[in-house]
Every structure is written in structure tokens, then in C-alpha cells.
Amino acid sequence: MGEFTFPYFYNYPPYFTLQPVKDTREKQIQLWKELILRFCKHHKCFVIDLEGEFALFENTSIQRKLSFEAREQFLGALIADGRAEWLDKNHRKCLILWRRIQDWADLLLDFVRENGIELMTLEEIISGDETHGTELAGIDRGVLIRAVKILEQRGRAAMFKGSSTDDDGVKFSPN
Amino acid sequence: MRRRPGISGLQGAAQARDQYRSLGDNVAKVRQDQMKEQLETFRHQLEEFASKHKNDITKNPAFRAQFHTMCAKCGVDPLASNKGFWAELLGIGDFYYELGVQIVDICLATRPRNGGLIDLEELRSLLAKRRRAVSITEDDCLRAIGKLKKLGGGYEVFSVGRRKLVRSVPMELNRDHNLILEIAQPRGYVTVEEVQSELGWTHGRAIDALENLLKEGLAMVDDGAPNGKRHYWFPCVGPSSSVESEAEL
Structure with a gap:
């Protein structure tokens, strides 16, 4: 994982204030949406807590940080694009889909095909030796389950319950 | 000429006037022909010069600027038309045409960020980076923008303090x-x-x-x-x- 490169606007103070003029604000939101997705992808971050600290939302080198309202707007715009979802009713925790569920499903299928895998527990996919160093490593459990469900619908996988949640697994029929 | 009285005198005077006039016409015509010939030679030489130094003109910004000054002093505008012999010889019209297209490109690309107003120096350095090998001067930018101006669309350069800004939206x-x-x-x-x-x-x-x-x-x-x-x-x-x-x- 290389160093994350911030875009020019991240060091330009007004981008940390929600812009009052509509056109300018739309451009600002667009830039932040792209940045949030790219940042989360780079750091494999799936959930942003609006009330917690999130490194991206504060740039200490220029002493600026996003207001609560700005964070809410940017995440709201991602949700409208289908690239994020609120995880709770109070809209405090936000799931960031820097890769769509659909694309996670494809990635998973490609992985088991290439490696000739037929059986894996969810835990193995998330943090096992086989996926270590691949893009699948560190996948959010909730996201993984939804990706598997898509494969189930396509008849490419079947989920089974283990004796504990750690043993929940997937049987793949990739071909 | 001493004035002589009588009809014959008057006739003689008229005749002399005619002769003078035709002589004058002749002289003027000879001069005009000479001028035409000189212009032709000049044009020919300028063409020759331009085609000989085509590479220098498109590659070397200092040379290009000097060439423009020279043309301006002679009252020739190599940018005036893209159809003339300049375009065929040099593609010098093309040079500024391309530059113009790239300027429009950069103005559009940076517009979301700067609202359609860009520092000429920033524009120049972005252009230079994009073209890599060929260096671009402020003078080139101004010429290219001058051409764009004729197309409408609000391209204009104006001064703010010591800097020049390029405006790409009206x-x-x-x-x-x-x-x-x-x-x-x-x-x-x-x-x-x-x-x-x-x-x-x-x-x-x-x-x-x-x-x-x-x-x-x-x-x-x-x-x-x-x-x-x-x-x-x-x-x-x-x-x-x-x-x-x-x-x-």
C-alpha cells in the first residue's frame, strides 16, 4: 500500500467550509465524494462514524476541519449515488461502498475460481492465509455476506451455518 | 518655359503638357513595376526564410518572438489567415491553432475550481507541461488567446495588479x-x-x-x-x- 496522495483541494481552506453558492457547492461535494471513496478504499475503511474522529475530515496542516453539517452533506450525497448507506436510524454510522456489493461478488467469484476453492468460512475470507495480500483481505463482514447472497442468487454459492458464527461458511460452485 | 503668343503658342503649350504627362505616367509605371518586383522578391525571401527556419520558429520561443517582430515591422501578419502560404509553408497558423485548442481545454478543465478565471502564468506552465518538448512563452499565449477572441466565447486577458488573468467565461x-x-x-x-x-x-x-x-x-x-x-x-x-x-x- 503506497502513500495516499491528497488532491490539491485538500490543502485549500475553503473546501472545508460548505459553500453557500449552489454551483460551487455542487462542485465541492463532487470532489469530496471522490476523495472519501478513494481514501476509504486506500485504507480499507468501511464505516465512518459521524460523531467519531475521522482523519480525512480534518487537515491539521492548514488547521481546518469539516463541520458536522458538511460531513452529513457529503455522506448524504454518496448515499444518493448508491455508494454509501446509513447503518443506523439516527444517521450516525455510514457504510462506505467504495466497491459496490455487486463488484465484491465478482471479485470473490474470480478469487475462488482462480484458486480452485470450493469451501471457505467467512472468517477465512476476511483474514485467512489464502486471501492474505489480496483485495479481499479485511472485507467488512456485512458487505461480504451481502456479496455472497448475490452469488447465491446466481447459483454460484451457498451459505451454511457453522457451530458458531466463526464457522459460518460458503460453499462455492464457481463453474 | 517662355510664353509665346498666338494660337500655335497655345497648341504648343497643350502638346508639351501632354508629353510631360505621358512621361510622368511612364516614370510612375516603371517605379510601380520596380516596387512590385521588390515586394515579390521580399515576399519570396521571407517565404524562403520562413521555410528554412520552420523548425526554429515552431520549437524555439525566442526565435518565434523575433520572427513575429520582424513580420510586424514589415506589415505582414502570419497569423491573419490559415489559408495563405504561411499555413502551407510553416503550419504556423496551426501552431497557434493548436495552442488555442489546448488553452480552451485547460480553461475548461480548471473551470470547476477557478470559476473561469485563470492566472496567465499558471495557464502557461500547464500548457508547457502538457506539450513537454516545446516551450511556450507568455507572448505565444497572448497571440493564441487573441485568435480565440475572434471566435467569441469571452476569452480575454486583463491585468490585475502586476498579474495577467485569462477570463474564459463572459x-x-x-x-x-x-x-x-x-x-x-x-x-x-x-x-x-x-x-x-x-x-x-x-x-x-x-x-x-x-x-x-x-x-x-x-x-x-x-x-x-x-x-x-x-x-x-x-x-x-x-x-x-x-x-x-x-x-x-
Whole structure:
């Protein structure tokens, strides 16, 4: 994982204030949406807590940080694009889909095909030796389950319950 | 000529006048022919020079500028037409045509960020980076923009303080706006109070002009300054404008 490169606007103070003029604000939101997705992808971050600290939302080198309202707007715009979802009713925790569920499903299928895998527990996919160093490593459990469900619908996988949640697994029929 | 009386005298005078006139005409014609010939030779030589130094003209900015000065002194405008022998010989029309296209490109690409106003120096360095091998001078940019101007679309260069800005969208920029851009230059932003104190304006006038610049998309507000004062930033001027923009292009 290389160093994350911030875009020019991240060091330009007004981008940390929600812009009052509509056109300018739309451009600002667009830039932040792209940045949030790219940042989360780079750091494999799936959930942003609006009330917690999130490194991206504060740039200490220029002493600026996003207001609560700005964070809410940017995440709201991602949700409208289908690239994020609120995880709770109070809209405090936000799931960031820097890769769509659909694309996670494809990635998973490609992985088991290439490696000739037929059986894996969810835990193995998330943090096992086989996926270590691949893009699948560190996948959010909730996201993984939804990706598997898509494969189930396509008849490419079947989920089974283990004796504990750690043993929940997937049987793949990739071909 | 001594005047002689009588009809024959008058006739003689008329005859002499005719002779003088035809002689004069002859002389004028000879001169004109000579001039034509000289012009032809000159044109020929200029063409020869241009085609011989075609590479230098397109590659070397200093040479190009000198060539333009020379042409201007002779009253020749190699950019006037893209159809003439210049275009065929040199593609010099093409040179500025291409430059113009790239300028439009950069103006469009940076517009979301700067609202359609870009520092000429920033534009020049972006152009130079894009073209890599061939260096571009301010003079080249001005010529290319001059051509764009004829196409409409609001391309124009104007001065703010010591800098030149290129405007790529039609907008109303009055003297007040210009003054604000000028005092914003050193740091890239101003506060209402600074506008008032530096320009001796009332609060209303300062707010009015700043709000206008905001609406035009040329300014952005920043409410996060440690001193709590609202900063009005101008992406088209100031230290931050030319530094990090490359990544986006």
C-alpha cells in the first residue's frame, strides 16, 4: 500500500467550509465524494462514524476541519449515488461502498475460481492465509455476506451455518 | 518655359503638357513595376526564410518572438489567415491553432475550481507541461488567446495588479471586483474588514462586491479560520493557485 496522495483541494481552506453558492457547492461535494471513496478504499475503511474522529475530515496542516453539517452533506450525497448507506436510524454510522456489493461478488467469484476453492468460512475470507495480500483481505463482514447472497442468487454459492458464527461458511460452485 | 503668343503658342503649350504627362505616367509605371518586383522578391525571401527556419520558429520561443517582430515591422501578419502560404509553408497558423485548442481545454478543465478565471502564468506552465518538448512563452499565449477572441466565447486577458488573468467565461467584472482581486493576490484571500480598510470602502460596498464574486463562482468562503473571520478565497489568484493543480489535469 503506497502513500495516499491528497488532491490539491485538500490543502485549500475553503473546501472545508460548505459553500453557500449552489454551483460551487455542487462542485465541492463532487470532489469530496471522490476523495472519501478513494481514501476509504486506500485504507480499507468501511464505516465512518459521524460523531467519531475521522482523519480525512480534518487537515491539521492548514488547521481546518469539516463541520458536522458538511460531513452529513457529503455522506448524504454518496448515499444518493448508491455508494454509501446509513447503518443506523439516527444517521450516525455510514457504510462506505467504495466497491459496490455487486463488484465484491465478482471479485470473490474470480478469487475462488482462480484458486480452485470450493469451501471457505467467512472468517477465512476476511483474514485467512489464502486471501492474505489480496483485495479481499479485511472485507467488512456485512458487505461480504451481502456479496455472497448475490452469488447465491446466481447459483454460484451457498451459505451454511457453522457451530458458531466463526464457522459460518460458503460453499462455492464457481463453474 | 517662355510664353509665346498666338494660337500655335497655345497648341504648343497643350502638346508639351501632354508629353510631360505621358512621361510622368511612364516614370510612375516603371517605379510601380520596380516596387512590385521588390515586394515579390521580399515576399519570396521571407517565404524562403520562413521555410528554412520552420523548425526554429515552431520549437524555439525566442526565435518565434523575433520572427513575429520582424513580420510586424514589415506589415505582414502570419497569423491573419490559415489559408495563405504561411499555413502551407510553416503550419504556423496551426501552431497557434493548436495552442488555442489546448488553452480552451485547460480553461475548461480548471473551470470547476477557478470559476473561469485563470492566472496567465499558471495557464502557461500547464500548457508547457502538457506539450513537454516545446516551450511556450507568455507572448505565444497572448497571440493564441487573441485568435480565440475572434471566435467569441469571452476569452480575454486583463491585468490585475502586476498579474495577467485569462477570463474564459463572459462575466461582469467591474473596477471594484478588480481591486478586490488585486488586494487578494499576496495571500489568495481577503476578509471584509481588509477590503474596507485597504480600499476605504463602506461595509456595504465591500460585502456587495464580495458577494458578487461569490455568485460568479470566482470566490469561495472559508469560515474555519482560527480567528473566526470569514475568509474569501480566490482560486484564480494567490500562492495556492499554481502549485497543486497539475494532479487534476
